[in-house]
Amino acid sequence: MLSRLRRFTLCSLALVPFAGPALAGDTSAWSAREGTAARLVAGGAQEGSHDGSLIGGVEIRLPEGLKTYWRYPGDSGVPPHFDWSGSRNVEAVEVLWPAPVRFDDGGSFSIGYKRDVVLPLRITPKDRSQPVDLKLNLDFAVCGKICQPANAALDLALPPGGIGAPSAALTQALASVPRPAELGARSEPGIAAAELHHASDGATIRIATHVGNAATADLFVEGPDEDWALPLPARETGADGRTIFVLPVDGIPKGADVTTARLRFTLVDGDRAIEVDTPLSAR
Structure with a gap:
């Protein structure tokens, strides 16, 4: 069996680029005004954490009929790729994956999400007393009858301790993590x-x-x-x-x-x- 990257066949080679400006607040700007888009979502401090970890999320908006993939995409597809290298005061970022579903790609089966999804994050700052500047370069696939690779460049500033409590959508996503x-x-x-x-x-x-x-x-x-x-x-x-x-x-x-x-x-x-x-x- 081929590796997941080699098994992913794009029906369209057009790259869909998105760029979200830096924004301090509960969320970053959406990477696009309409259609498929992504943004960063802020939460507060992780309950019970001893290292100052913060809770956040990556929210992906999917128009009706489109889907995106889980960390392991199954028979076909490609998982999201997260590049946090531009972030400041960040020791580590862990993606907490909500439970996915299996779907038929027409002759093969893949694993992912058929509707808008929030991928929770556990963010560990290097210095918990200082702000965090979270910068994400996100590559992901969006598929309907054809598949397209997409990219979102996102930036969100977090004060020490994070911003308030997680939103209802982020709280629900956390509850669905296995x-x-x-x-x-x-x-x-x-x-x-x-x-x-x-x-x-x-x-x-x-x-x-x-x-x-x-x-x-x-x-x-x-x-x-x-x-x-x-x-x-x-x-x-x-x-x-x-x-x-x-x-x-x-x-x-x-x-x-x-x-x-x-x-x-x-x-x-x-x-x-x-x-x-x-x-x-x-x-």
Whole structure:
């Protein structure tokens, strides 16, 4: 299987450039007045943080019928790329990804967002007593019947401690970020087991889950780095009634060992989602 970047085929090569002027306040300016656009969103200090971390977000506006991609885009597509190198007084920025959905790209399946989305940020300043100047050069893909790459240059000044409380949209996005969970949890949603099965027709990964809605629950599997391109799993019903997700062992980079690698499993069950980071069990 090809890497995610090589598997992304653009039907249009036109670059859609956006530029947002610097703005101090709750948000930056939108990168475009109409259509697809992005902006930075400010929040306050992260609750319980001991390093002065601030909460913020990248809000992406998508016109009806368009979509954009998750950190792992699936069979086709390209994830957003964040360049924070122009920022001042910033030690690190972590993107906290809301639970995505699977969608049909016409013969292949991708992972992402079908409507406007806020991607929460955890911003760690170098000096918590000083302002933060957050500068983002964002590259992302916007797809309908055709796909186009887009770019947004955004700038937002944050005072020490951030700006007030997160907006309702940012708060909702934070609530939809999958929570960390342990393998073997019996709660819903939960992942009971993640096993490597060997058969004459090839090896498969089987993930047994506890979900509230078996018809709509979905699961996404990622490798340790972006060189991995694991396929999207199919859904089955086990003999005990549990929902099982199954995928072939494919898209493994040369020299990697699926039996020892830690994989990341994101299980989405309605408005609840969890994330489990674990190696596979052999069977």
